Amino acid sequence: MKNYFCIVLFIGYCSNSLAQYTNVNPINCKISDHEKELVEAMAKYQVNYYKRIFDFEPTTVNIDLIGKHKDYLKLSHSSTTKYKTAGFYNPSAQKAFVDKTRNAYLKTMYHETQHAIIHQVLPNVPAWINEGMSELFECFEVSKDQIKPDIQGYKFYKMKEYAGKNSLNLRTFLGLTHSQWQELNGTEEGYSYTVSYSFVSFLFMKYPNSVDMILQKLKQGRNSIQAIEYATKKEFNQIEMEFITAMR
Ligand SMILES: [Zn+2]
Incomplete structure (x- = not known):
């Protein structure tokens, strides 16, 4: 355990492209421009990580940010399960869904963004x-x-x-x-x-x-x-x- 103080990933910011990596769609809620920038920065970081390994042109990651907990539960089909999720990625819809009522919704967006990107290079x-x-x-x-x-x-x-x-x-x-x-x-x-x-x-x-x-x-x-x-x-x-x- 003692060697686990830090994980260092060397990821270069190789391009200054104007590509947009994420599209956050707030539903019954708001998201600030600053938060959008953070989600975008994290998506760019992850894309750069996978670009070191795979030759691919990323498509925009779509995230529905759900403002009402009940609506999220309906979407996630987890209203009856023991442990509730805070977000999920639907590969067939190519869209992530995140519960805005959770405190860590930004981290959940970083998490779901990874699912969306890895599915582009490795569907299985x-x-x-x-x-x-x-x-x-x-x-x-x-x-x-x-x-x-x-x-x-x-x-x-x-x-x-x-x-x-x-x-x-x-x-x-x-x-x-x-x-x-x-x-x-x-x-x-x-x-x-x-x-x-x-x-x-x-x-x-x-x-x-x-x-x-x-x-x-x-x-x-x-x-x-x-x-x-x-x-x-x-x-x-x-x-x-x-x-x-x-x-x-
Ligand atoms: Zn996950």
Whole structure:
């Protein structure tokens, strides 16, 4: 755990293009120009990250910001579920929906923006890396002029608890479909988010550039285990052991 003080991503601002990366549509609410700028800056940052890996022309990320909690619940079909979401991305509608009544709605917009962008380069993205990357970006500190990586210390704390229990089978976890991932997340609030975020952070820290390579290999049709073994040049069992040990 002691090595997890910071996650450094070197992302160049290679273009001064006037492209608009986000389109936030407030419904029954308002969003300030400053907040719009922050969402735009974060989207640009993420696009630049993925442009280092994939050759693609990003399409604008559409976000409906919902002002009434009841309306959001209806849209998310989560009015009856145990744990409520604060936002979601609908790949077929190519649109994100965010509950404005939540305090962290800006962070949720950074999170959903990642889903929208990764789906452009990797439509079949596995759940663990899709959510892990969103969790990673959502906690970054964003201002108009700079974006600073930050960590979610609470999740590492929770991960330490899970690692201590020896109940995690990482190989199985990485193979979960999005719905299986969600189902597991419902058994203990935030479980799947915690494991995904912690594992992605571990990869960034211990194997710099491995995430870039994993994403490339996934795009080429490898499964998660094959992609991880290729990128780290290690057997998966070894990686699993290193992860659990690092988190304890
Ligand atoms: Zn998500």
